[in-house]
Amino acid sequence: MPPCSVDGCDSKSFQKGLCRVHYRRELESRREYCSVNGCKNKIHTLNLCSTHHTRLRSHGTLNKIRPKNWNGTDQEYEEHHRKSANRSLKRKYGITLEQYEVMHDEQNGVCKICGNPETRKNPYTDMPSRMPVDHCHETGKIRGLLCTDCNVGIGKLNDDIKLLEKAIEYLRKAGKTA
Secondary structure, three states, X not given: OOEOOOOOOOOEOOEOOEOHHHHHHHHHHXXXXXXXXXXXXXXXXXXXXXXXXXXXXXXXXXXXXXOOOOOOOHHHHHXXXXXXXXXXXXXXXXXXXHHHHXXXXXXXXXXXXXXXXXXXXXXXXXXXXXXXXXXXXXXXXXXXXXXXXXHHHXXXXXXXXXXXHHHHHHHXXXXXXX
């Protein structure tokens, strides 16, 4: 095989006189955007970005959230989904879905720390994910609902108040003020 036609590249050519790396870059540069209205992601395959392609494979359609192998109605799937969420909340935190929804309504659907709604989205539905339940890992006591960023932030600092205070002091000294 002759070398790649790109100046300075000594790799063997793969297709159209380009090595694998430069051929892939050429393909990437020619890609258009996903065919789903409003999506600005580049095409992965079948004129869809990887998110919409995965949704199509998993659910059999781009606009329904139920799996393609579900034989019941949309209403039955919603009920199945609520029961599943209820079981999960009960097992993890000892609360029901209804109790979760009351907490969510009491907080007006926003994080108890930053006051913002959840920004993380379900990759299949593009709908906001449920806000994580913040709880004490020692006692199991539920403290509230937090956005993913705040929940991960205090979790990474091991819910340690002294460590959080040190982080605040560090930010103040570094010039980052509230």
